[in-house]
Amino acid sequence: MQFQIDAPKEEKFGDLSVNAALLLAKELKLPPRKIAEDIIKNLEYDPSLISKTEIAGAGFINFFIADDFYKKNLSVILSHTSDYGKSDIHKGQTANLEWVSANPTGLLHAGHGRQVALGKAIANLLEWTGYKVTREYYYNDAGNQMNNLAKSVQARYMQIFQPDFPFPEDGYAGNYIKDIAKKIYDEKKDSLKDSDDMKYFMKAGEEHNFDLIKKTLKRLGIDHDVFFNETSLYENSDIKKVIAEFKSRDLAYEEDGALWLKMNKEEGFQKDKVIVKSTGEPTYRLPDIAYHINKLNRGFDLIIDIFGSDHGDTYKEVLYGVKSLGHDSSKIKVIIHQMVTFKMGVESFKMSKRSDKSYQLDDLIEDIGADATQFFFVMRGANTHLDFDIELAKDQSEKNPVFYLQYAHARICGILRNAEENLPEYKNIDTKKINLELIQTPEELRLLKVLATFPEEVLTAASGFEPHKIITYLNEVAENFHRFYHNNRVVNIENTELSITRLLICLAAKNVLKNGFDIIGIDAPERM
RNA sequence: GCGCCCGUAGCUCAAUCGGAUAGAGCAACAGCCUUCUAAGCUGUAGGUUACUGGUUCGAUUCCAGUCGGGCGCACCA
Numbered sequence: 320m321q322f323q324i325d326a327p328k329e330e331k332f333g334d335l336s337v338n339a340a341l342l343l344a345k346e347l348k349l350p351p352r353k354i355a356e357d358i359i360k361n362l363e364y365d366p367s368l369i370s371k372t373e374i375a376g377a378g379f380i381n382f383f384i385a386d387d388f389y390k391k392n393l394s395v396i397l398s399h400t401s402d403y404g405k406s407d408i409h410k411g412q413t414a415n416l417e418w419v420s421a422n423p424t425g426l427l428h429a430g431h432g433r434q435v436a437l438g439k440a441i442a443n444l445l446e447w448t449g450y451k452v453t454r455e456y457y458y459n460d461a462g463n464q465m466n467n468l469a470k471s472v473q474a475r476y477m478q479i480f481q482p483d484f485p486f487p488e489d490g491y492a493g494n495y496i497k498d499i500a501k502k503i504y505d506e507k508k509d510s511l512k513d514s515d516d517m518k519y520f521m522k523a524g525e526e527h528n529f530d531l532i533k534k535t536l537k538r539l540g541i542d543h544d545v546f547f548n549e550t551s552l553y554e555n556s557d558i559k560k561v562i563a564e565f566k567s568r569d570l571a572y573e574e575d576g577a578l579w580l581k582m583n584k585e586e587g588f589q590k591d592k593v594i595v596k597s598t599g600e601p602t603y604r605l606p607d608i609a610y611h612i613n614k615l616n617r618g619f620d621l622i623i624d625i626f627g628s629d630h631g632d633t634y635k636e637v638l639y640g641v642k643s644l645g646h647d648s649s650k651i652k653v654i655i656h657q658m659v660t661f662k663m664g665v666e667s668f669k670m671s672k673r674s675d676k677s678y679q680l681d682d683l684i685e686d687i688g689a690d691a692t693q694f695f696f697v698m699r700g701a702n703t704h705l706d707f708d709i710e711l712a713k714d715q716s717e718k719n720p721v722f723y724l725q726y727a728h729a730r731i732c733g734i735l736r737n738a739e740e741n742l743p744e745y746k747n748i749d750t751k752k753i754n755l756e757l758i759q760t761p762e763e764l765r766l767l768k769v770l771a772t773f774p775e776e777v778l779t780a781a782s783g784f785e786p787h788k789i790i791t792y793l794n795e796v797a798e799n800f801h802r803f804y805h806n807n808r809v810v811n812i813e814n815t816e817l818s819i820t821r822l823l824i825c826l827a828a829k830n831v832l833k834n835g836f837d838i839i840g841i842d843a844p845e846r847m
Numbered sequence: 848g849c850g851c852c853c854g855u856a857g858c859u860c861a862a863u864c865g866g867a868u869a870g871a872g873c874a875a876c877a878g879c880c881u882u883c884u885a886a887g888c889u890g891u892a893g894g895u896u897a898c899u900g901g902u903u904c905g906a907u908u909c910c911a912g913u914c915g916g917g918c919g920c921a922c923c924a
Contacts, residue, residue, distance in 0.1 A: 376867040596922040717886040
């Protein structure tokens with residue numbers, strides 16, 4: 320029988336709860352509470368770990384973990400320092416996380432931030448569970464959009480000395496195109512005139528844009544290990560091989576001069592899809608399929624893609640292609656995040672690539688800082704539409720949720736500075752010889768309990784790729800620390816022994832906060 | 848029209864892949880600074896989990912339908 324052992328939401332229901340009796344009731348045709356009684360009667364457990372059991376509600380069996388366990392855990396936290404919360408369940412395994420992967424046709428706009436921040440935190444989470452993580456960026460410098468970029472740059476360049484030069488209708492309107500044109504003009508003056516120079520315009524635009532994208536990522540502390548170039552898939556003929564495979568498996572056919580991939584209607588696909596256009600150029604699907612096969616062939620145990628919901632349908636086609644060629648697509652996990660609506664108080668506005676007034680990720684970082692940017696994007700589950708209130712994020716006051724957490728850390732640092740001055744000997748204490756008997760107040764115990772669950776919180780957050788759970792948890796830590804602070808004087812020269820015990824609790828809380836901040840990717844300030 | 852996602856307190860969101868009396872923050876109201884940072888703490892109020900039905904010991908969670916919102920539905924990526 321698949322019964323569950325859970326930590327109940329409410330403290331009064333104990334620390335662990337088992338629903339076995341409820342599940343057995345039907346089969347045994349007995350009242351659940353009666354079954355629970357029988358189970359408890361026959362249970363053997365260590366009374367130094369479990370202080371109490373009880374039957375509650377419809378027939379839950381609740382276990383209360385002894386306070387001693389949590390008290391002893393204090394030295395566990397302190398001795399593991401920056402490793403506390405890490406696990407090795409995926410030790411020896413490798414993961415590949417690909418995200419951002421914006422084409423070098425423009426800058427990262429504010430909406431990209433959600434994906435940028437999510438990926439950063441998820442990569443960290445994976446490392447905390449033992450994965451060796453490759454952070455990858457799929458660099459796509461082929462296709463129509465690059466021609467469009469070249470035309471846009473050319474037009475802005477020409478307009479410098481020929482103001483009536485027409486700007487392409489679907490060109491990129493952002494001001495950054497003018498910057499690129501200006502740069503070219505400074506170097507080449509008006510020597511580039513005919514369309515043979517298109518390649519030059521393209522290259523200049525690409526380099527400029529990609530440089531800025533990388534700078535933005537750097538501001539958020541993101542450094543990709545691999546920039547995988549799409550063109551390499553053509554050069555090493557991976558794409559040719561994929562086409563040949565599709566043909567030999569009779570999964571593709573030619574029609575109207577194009578090559579079509581047969582899509583399985585039973586898996587929900589409505590119609591077949593073109594993989595090679597009649598012009599001979601592949602559509603994005605083909606290199607994407609080849610790319611994912613390439614990742615699988617590199618031997619990763621886990622492959623994660625992060626996309627916005629606007630790609631919610633297309634990735635399924637790519638995975639279908641990969642699977643139909645006999646590859647194990649179950650190793651590939653796709654995280655879809657919903658779109659972001661930015662608000663200034665009540666006023667909302669949408670991002671647009673076409674407008675030159677679009678709000679860039681750089682602007683957002685400028686306005687609210689890198690920490691708040693990272694925090695606000697990761698704060699909520701990826702699968703809900705996110706309302707991003709820039710005014711709130713900008714607010715340097717208690718309204719801003721990021722400060723609540725950071726303040727708890729800063730406050731602990733304040734206490735430690737006080738101790739440094741009045742009780743410097745606390746630093747030399749052997750944490751194994753603390754007098755645990757002195758831990759008595761409910762706030763102390765409650766805080767220790769919360770701190771003890773950190774490793775498990777990391778595991779659940781990592782297994783579902785849900786970094787927002789870390790924030791929810793850290794909030795609980797901060798809340799319990801503040802409560803502890805208000806009711807328990809820490810540094811008191813009259814009572815050195817108690818002071819030292821409480822200082823160690825502070826250190827443990829600081830340790831957990833710091834580790835959580837590291838996962839999310841924000842700073843742990845010493846002062847605020 | 849079809850597909851995917853979503854709808855929870857006035858607002859922004861949680862709720863451990865079916866569990867107990869649905870929780871936080873902000874906003875509102877009432878309190879707490881001669882004491883380690885009041886960016887804090889304590890308390891009050893706020894709900895038919897969009898709606899209707901179904902599945903079972905038990906539903907915010909699963910299923911069907913309705914309403915409302917987002918995103919897709921190219922030989923663009």
